[in-house]
Amino acid sequence: MDGSGPHQFDVEDLLALVRNYNPRCNAALIREAWAYGARMHEGQLRYSGEPYFTHPVAVAAILTEMRLDDATIVTALLHDVIEDTRSTWEEVSRLFGREIADLVDGVTKLTNLQLSGAQSKQAENFRKLFMAMSRDLRVILVKLADRLHNMRTIRSMRSEKQVQKARETMDIFAPLAGRMGMQWMREELEDLAFKVINPEARNSIIRRFLTLQKATGDVIPTITADLRAVLERDGIEADVFGRAKKPFSIWRKMQEKQLSFSRLSDIYGFRIITRSEADCYKTLGIIHQRWRMVPGRFKDYISQPKANGYRSIHTTVSGRDGTRIEVQIRTRQMHEVAEAGVAAHWAYRDGVPTQNPFAVDPGTWVEQLNDRLGEEDHDAFLENVKLEMYSDQVFCFTPKGDVIQLPKGATPIDFAYAIHTRIGNSSVGAKVDGIRVPLWTRLKNGQSVEVITAAGQRPQAAWLDIVETGRAKAAIRRSLREEDRSRFIRLGHELARVAFEHVGRKLTDKALRTAARTLAMPDTDELLARIGSAEISAQEVLGALYPELAHAPAEISADRAVAGLEADQSFTRAPCCAPLPGERIVGITYRGKGVVIHAIDCPVMADFEDQPDRWVDLRWRVGRHPPSYGVRLLLTIRHDAGVLGRICTLIGSQGANISDLEFVDRKPDFYKLRVEVELRDHEHLHALMTALEAESDVAQVARIRDPSLKP
Incomplete structure (x- = not known):
């Protein structure tokens, strides 16, 4: 796709990829789009120095791997013409039809969304992202392929830009690909971002993996042969594939379970593709008879599919020498949906749309997702989007045997609201598998849940910190x-x-x-x-x-800024999150230090979940606070004469005082510096960051919150 080597990738090569799955494609339309895109981008170069048009071509080639329709392939070829060339929506519509023009316009609008940045703007742009998805999901498919190619070629970008794009990919695009069922794309995006964000950790995983292979040999062919042999002996026709998990997947598991690499199990994954659903269950029985099943690691997504259409049986067994292996069992049709996710709806085979019974209707899928995100508040919407995108699934049963699908970490309150808002509002308790449990209990796969309600019961504010689902949070x-x-x-x-x-x-x-x-x-x-x-x-x-009668409210002194303390209690702000007036806070008592106040969303709070006696319910007093609360900002500014002076003057003009300034990184074209400023409250911080973001000499501004700076 890069045009290097003896043969340059041309339109006939792209057509060959399309004809592999769609022999009746509109070759004339694709040729015309190629010629138009090449003409519009003529003379433009990528960061790497290649002709720019190699990028849209590569995006189109990625989409052929998902066997997508002509309109999506043409959109990929044209996806940057409206934004980056003299082309217009009207011209694209006249030449290629309204459907393609709207798709190209949709991708252009998504490209212009800043999905990382100020919280309120980020939330509003997430709304626009979901609106674009509801109009035509193919816009997101093109955008994901666009991001995948940009991540594959990210090394030609400036280092600051690489980190920004990698973080945005890890936070937004990779989880979105996973949510849409395109697990292969999620894994590749995560690994490419991991390579930029934490190259040392990734290299360490690869080195350890190579050391393990030297010690034990490549176990994948051996285990694959073992699996094939036991299946053949029982007359099961199936394809067996094995692979080592991606470095980021291994790293995440190490972090989540706080395990060293040597103690990590199931770093190998195997897929068995059978001829029928009945064979899936026969295969499961054969494997469990041959190897010992690992308790708690079995999931049946065939009887309880994921919302994006994913169906498969997952089990983990102890193989040779105690090596744990994860096995996924599914049919060919299930495998196609597992690879393409929601995109399977548009997939072609032999010139006709694939009639895959497991492909979900994209419209229904987006509608369900939007239903779960029906919250007006900016911060809540953003929180709910991220919860929904990152959530793994837990399946629980009602007393009647109906299945309720919830995100990992959900509680009986989430379960109650998933049934009906009225039941959620009147919940007073729950029974899980017949045993009475507190409402904050985390539910597990396969449990039966009975919600106990009472007339006159109303939701409590404390529930907001217990529930996981956007629907429950919105209703409460x-x-x-x-x-x-x-x-x-x-x-x-x-x-x-x-x-x-x-x-x-x-x-x-x-x-x-x-x-x-x-x-x-x-x-x-x-x-x-x-x-x-x-x-x-x-x-x-x-x-x-009466402007002439109004008096400015008295300034609240810094030692009286927090309400909810005992008369003899003093407080300090936690250095890890440095909370500001206007932000939700909670206090933690320390012997000899009084009460340390943290922002409610500070990661350090997880350390105190099992110490409720140390928590103190606090709030900032309402009124005018002095500009004396230190907050650290990370600024990336242009390296040019007078820029630093102008930035300092701008900070001063916003009523903020600089108490400390430190250069973190110096590059020929950019400086990165850490600035501590003294502010009044959260609104003051927002106003300052907005002013800095609007300054042309500032490439990036972010608030620093460092969990390692524990009190």
């Missing part, structure tokens, strides 16, 4: 808002009345309506609810109506 937040609203309205009315009387004014319905309109709120109830919940102050309402 909605219920809490409704329950609190009437109380906040009454409290808000009283606070407003006192504030108005304090300046010699009377609180009237007309005054409230005028204030609501001035502050762009739909009605007076919303205004009063926000006053009661401390989202806005009564002083702000006064300021909106």
